[in-house]
Amino acid sequence: MSIIKHLQNSTIESLSALYNQSFTDKDFQINQTKPEFEGDYTVVMFSLVKSLKLSPDAIGNLLGEHLVKNNPQLFTAYNIIKGFLNLTVADAYWQDLLQKNYNDSCYGKKEMTGKKVMVEYASPNTNKPLHLGHLRNIFLGWSVAEILKANGYEVIKSCIVNDRGIHICKSMIAWQLFANGATPESTGIKGDHFVGEYYVKFNDAYKAEVEKLINEGIDKATAEKEAPIMKATKQMLLDWEDGKPEVKELWRTMNSWVYTGFDVTYNSIGADFDKTYYESNTYLLGKDIVQQGMDKKVFYQKDDSSIWIDLTAEGLDEKIVQRSDGTSVYITQDIGLALQKYEQYKIEQSIYVIGNEQNYHMKVLKLICQKLGMPNAENIFHLSYGMVELTSGKMKSREGTVVDADDIVDEMISTSQQHTEELGKVKDFTADELKAMYKTIGLGAMKFYLLRVDPKKTMVFNPAESIDFHGFTGPFVQYTYARIKSILRKQTDNGHPDSYREAIDNLQMTNDSITNDLLKAEKEVIVVAEQYPSAIEQACTEHNPSVIANYVFHLAKTFNSFYSEHSIAGAETESKKQLRLKISLLTANIIKSGMNLMGIAVPERM
């Protein structure tokens, strides 16, 4: 139980004993005490004034006295300033917390609940390589999955690959026209980039054809429709749907190039999926559901035989679910897939990591699923994230201002190498160790940078700043970890993590005031460490990894102050040394655990 929860409960008990009135934890507020005042946690009196009809100071005095008197193991002192009751938490409480958790690598995580959640993320198209926006999506999805696991959920990570449709045919047509049989193997270009080049070539050729037609006096709309390359593409889509063998063959081949390329990227950034859905398999799903929806009178048919749902009562529009020619639209297959996910995995919650431009679509999807009475439809959650913009404005593929995922990852890794070499920290590492470290730091910087912002918000990607390894960054936190590990290693004979505990526990303990009283800097680290379980919980309820990023940075910062102020290995007494080593080990464990929740590795040395 957190210290805040303890304080809430004690306050409720004391108020009940003092005033014979019952309160809940919503009737008053508890904050961490501001540093300029004496105390650790503060009960705000104002909200109690009305129901008790007493002055804030009068309540505070009685409450403070009662709390300290009846919970001596928790609170040792109190003071009241302008209606704020500041309580000092007993050193023994912090010592006890430290003792119980300093060697627990699972500290802060919850027991399994037996509940299943699916997190769908990444969801790329197979006509071009991944870009910076995908990275935000992938890091978010991965991290949210880990955060859910830490909160006791069983998580299935899934991905829906958009592997069919007109955009795929564009790359295919362009390849037929311009490639002369070239392949990723023959050119040495990564498969997804290779296919992406033909998507670009399509657009160039299409643009040229349209311009030519317009110059011949044809109006723009007609030109766009009649451009030969576009007509060929549309025909190809029809051929694909008819299952024409040579089209299917080309489609399979080009998609496989893309998948090979994606796998390289996923591998390098540490993304994986338990289940991959392909749109070519799911795009016909949901047709029978449309019929069921008709029977349930959720849907209705118009005169031209197209089928609709009326969501005007919910403040939305009418939405089509089946075309007049009887074919499905985009949302139909989403409904079908939502049901399939449930039936295959019996999930209680379905999370979709999708950009905020689809807010409306996802709102409609959820509503339809609910109206159809689909199980757990109320637990469909759209984890909507904001676009990544550049300092120069938006990323636009047509203007070539898209930041490629592979490029930026490579750049981060080589920057980390450059920084490391400049700092002269490469002395006693092997080549393999160096390579691994550059990757850990470069990727860590990248992931931290994209995850430290609230997912909902549009964020600006500033190349210069993202490459910074100081301050509120991944490398800062990693560095704190590496420094702690360096100290711990030196306390053991073999430098092995398994020996840390033994080495710490073997120190001579004395029982004196130097040991028992916590210094300010020591206590501050434990106070922050105590908040880790709450941070994990909050990150989960908000589906928000930035909570973890902010927390872990705060912890590292607090530890660094402590580190620079007091010697750990050279502490005044053996027992003080033991205390500080425990604080260090606990901090290292939390940093590693928290960073892992964001998919970020921590280096033992850097």
Added chain:
RNA sequence: GGCUCGGUAGCUCAGUUGGAUAGAGCAUCAGCCUUCUAAGCUGAGGGUCAUUGGUUCGAAUCCAAUCCGAGUCACCA
């Protein structure tokens, strides 16, 4: 135009179930390495929390209006 989201330091972001003098990082300036890794620590300057009004003991946080920005409103996906 309707709906949704956003506007906090020069820049990037925290902080919003209403609480004390609004916080970090970057950048700028000034200090700290014969002592556990200086990718660190300490300090300084920098704010009309978009604007106006309201609610109350108290508003960055809640309400209303206005201004600015983004997204969306396809028988596209």
